[in-house]
Amino acid sequence: MTYIPSFSRQTPLASVHPSQRAPTPWRSLSLLVGATLLHSGLSWSQALPVASPESVGMSTQRLEKISAAMQAEIEQKRLPGAVVMVARKGKLVYSKAFGGLNNDTNAPAQTDSVFRIYSMTKPMVSVALMMLVEDGKVQLTDPVSKYLPSFKQPMVSVATHDPLYNGVSFKLVPAHKEPTLQDLLRHTSGLAYGELTKNTLVKQAYTEAGIYSTARDFDARNLSGADMAERLGKAPLAQQPGTVWEYSLSVDVQGRIIEAVTGQRLNDFMQQRLFKPLKMNDTAFDVPAAKKARLAEPFAIDPLTSLPNKLIDVSQTPGNDSGGAGGVSTAPDYLRFCQALLNGGQLDGARILSRSTVQLMTADHLGHTIATPVSPGQLLLGAPGYTFGLGFLVRQADGIAGVHGNAGEFMWAGYAGTYFWADPKDQICAVYMTQAPSPLRAHYRRMLKALVAQALVD
Numbered sequence: 001m002t003y004i005p006s007f008s009r010q011t012p013l014a015s016v017h018p019s020q021r022a023p024t025p026w027r028s029l030s031l032l033v034g035a036t037l038l039h040s041g042l043s044w045s046q047a048l049p050v051a052s053p054e055s056v057g058m059s060t061q062r063l064e065k066i067s068a069a070m071q072a073e074i075e076q077k078r079l080p081g082a083v084v085m086v087a088r089k090g091k092l093v094y095s096k097a098f099g100g101l102n103n104d105t106n107a108p109a110q111t112d113s114v115f116r117i118y119s120m121t122k123p124m125v126s127v128a129l130m131m132l133v134e135d136g137k138v139q140l141t142d143p144v145s146k147y148l149p150s151f152k153q154p155m156v157s158v159a160t161h162d163p164l165y166n167g168v169s170f171k172l173v174p175a176h177k178e179p180t181l182q183d184l185l186r187h188t189s190g191l192a193y194g195e196l197t198k199n200t201l202v203k204q205a206y207t208e209a210g211i212y213s214t215a216r217d218f219d220a221r222n223l224s225g226a227d228m229a230e231r232l233g234k235a236p237l238a239q240q241p242g243t244v245w246e247y248s249l250s251v252d253v254q255g256r257i258i259e260a261v262t263g264q265r266l267n268d269f270m271q272q273r274l275f276k277p278l279k280m281n282d283t284a285f286d287v288p289a290a291k292k293a294r295l296a297e298p299f300a301i302d303p304l305t306s307l308p309n310k311l312i313d314v315s316q317t318p319g320n321d322s323g324g325a326g327g328v329s330t331a332p333d334y335l336r337f338c339q340a341l342l343n344g345g346q347l348d349g350a351r352i353l354s355r356s357t358v359q360l361m362t363a364d365h366l367g368h369t370i371a372t373p374v375s376p377g378q379l380l381l382g383a384p385g386y387t388f389g390l391g392f393l394v395r396q397a398d399g400i401a402g403v404h405g406n407a408g409e410f411m412w413a414g415y416a417g418t419y420f421w422a423d424p425k426d427q428i429c430a431v432y433m434t435q436a437p438s439p440l441r442a443h444y445r446r447m448l449k450a451l452v453a454q455a456l457v458d
Contacts, residue, residue: 047332048339051091057458058086063094066451073444074099079417080299081109082434083331086452087339089427095331102297113296114282114328115433116311118218118414121327122251124283124337126185126391128270129254130357133181137261140390143178144189144253147260150233151253154178156190157201157236170201172236179241181257184250185390186365190237191248193218197238205235211249216310217437218325218415220252221318225266228320229256245372245388247379255323266321277350278340280333285321287314287328295328298416298435309437311416325415331433334420338429341410342422361390362410377401380413382442403446404453419445426456 053060066084073079081099085092097109132138138147145152155172179189192202194212206212209231211220220228232249239246255266262269267285275283287295298309314328336347341362345353353361364387366372376393377386385401386393392410395401411421417436422429430452432444 048087048090048092048335051089051093053088053093053455054457056088056091056093058088058093058455059457062455062457063452065454066094066448067096067098069447069451070096070098077299078303078438078440079434079436079444081113081296082417082432082436083109083111083113083115084433084448085111085331085335085431086455087335087429090339090343092335101294103299104297107293109296110294112282112294112330112332113433114287114291114294114330115296115418115435116314116414116416117327117329117334117418117433118312118325118416120329120334120412120414120418120420121322122324123391123412124270124274124327125251125254125258125266125323126361127341127353128258128266128274129181129185130353130361130390131273132258132261134354134357138181138257140180140182140185142181144181144184144257145178145233147257148229148233148253150230151178152233154190154233154241155236156240157199157238159199170199172201175237176240177242179237181254182365182390183241184254184257185361186388187245187248187250188239188242188366188370189248189250189253190239190241190244190246191232191250191253192238192246193248196247199238201236202238206232209235211235216312219312219322220249220324221312221320221322221326223319225256225259225320228252229260243371245366245370245374245376247374247376249324251324251391252320252322255321258323266323274337274352275333277352278333278336278347279350280329280336283327283329283333283337285314285326285328286317289315296433296435298437302436302438304438304440309435311435311437329433331431334431334433335429338420338422338431342424342427342429362392362394362408363389364394364396365389380411380442381445383446404449413441413445417441417444419448421449426453428452 083097086094097111099109101107101109101113154175156175157170158173159168183189194203194206195217302309340347344355345358366387376388377383380393383401383403387396395405395409397407406425409423413419415437417434419432432448
């Protein structure tokens with residue numbers, strides 16, 4: 001069933017007496033959708049104002065190509081369920097749920113379904129850290145060890161090639177410098193992921209410290225925040241800080257810094273400063289019992305790999321709030337976060353960041369001096385043409401990338417298939433939620449970018 005999450009007091013027709021309103025082809029649809037909204041029980045605060053696609057330069061007919069494409073994936077059982085939301089010029093123009101919420105119970109997906117967002121937690125935590133920069137509590141040039149002493153004087157695991165046996169071994173050398181907060185935000189800290197790194201000394205250290213486990217990918221929530229910071233700080237780095245872009249546990253460390261500076265648990269700080277101001281009522285680091293029935297689940301077995309899907313358990317309060325992969329959210333909530341950033345840091349009178357800080361975060365922070373053996377764009381979309389800012393993938397030019405979009409757009413995605421992007425030039429925010437940690441993730445990201453772009457008609 002199709003749901004548009006909310007009407008807003010800002011909707012132009014709201015101030016016009018019904019007898020004065022000219023008939024429009026979408027007015028009766030809007031009334032029907034409004035009734036559906038009330039029946040669904042969705043919170044008005046979760047949605048953006050609703051508009052017809054045509055009123056903001058998009059085509060209703062062409063947007064329905066999204067519906068056809070997504071429904072085909074559901075029918076062919078490549079996706080368990082999904083929610084797609086698209087906003088233009090601050091107005092919600094497309095909102096649909098597809099497939100199942102939980103295939104064991106045959107419950108259908110709804111637009112307010114709750115999803116494990118994994119790495120889409122990262123942009124929110126990066127925004128939270130930048131709030132402390134704006135508060136004057138931290139600076140981007142500060143060393144991590146200023147707040148987490150275990151990161152002082154780190155060692156680096158360096159690869160050496162053995163020409164005799166054509167092999168690679170690793171040895172520890174002192175770091176040339178300590179990683180900074182900017183390094184954490186742009187993934188140049190020298191940290192890694194145990195799931196991704198080929199550095200055997202780093203993987204071994206993460207395993208022995210209980211930071212990496214083969215039982216469940218990207219689950220670093222079992223340790224307390226203090227234990228995680230202490231153990232990770234003592235492990236060797238995989239790269240010299242500030243030299244290589246490597247996707248990593250850097251944002252989990254950002255969360256530990258926020259806790260060290262504020263004296264609050266990460267979730268508590270983000271509820272106070274980010275989620276509540278933006279009325280993101282279903283975003284957190286766990287799912288309470290009252291909302292458990294809304295939690296989306298994956299296929300038990302991935303249809304492409306035939307391997308079991310083992311996602312993190314979000315039913316209990318975690319040992320630490322994993323800033324890199326531990327969040328849960330809904331499509332309406334995340335759309336509000338996206339729109340606030342597109343608006344220069346504010347939404348509906350609530351300002352979370354200044355325009356200048358958002359501009360800094362969505363600029364290029366890699367330049368020509370930082371190596372990218374695996375480029376950010378290749379990792380996320382399988383396409384060149386992207387750099388990395390402070391928490392976001394950032395497009396460098398209109399061309400180069402084999403994906404629709406404009407220079408300056410920013411985005412990120414999650415291990416379980418979730419994805420969002422914001423395009424300042426075309427004034428588009430889009431959110432895609434699913435629970436499908438499949439090799440097809442990049443395919444769906446590219447597909448949705450193309451389907452939204454082709455619906456622009458102005």
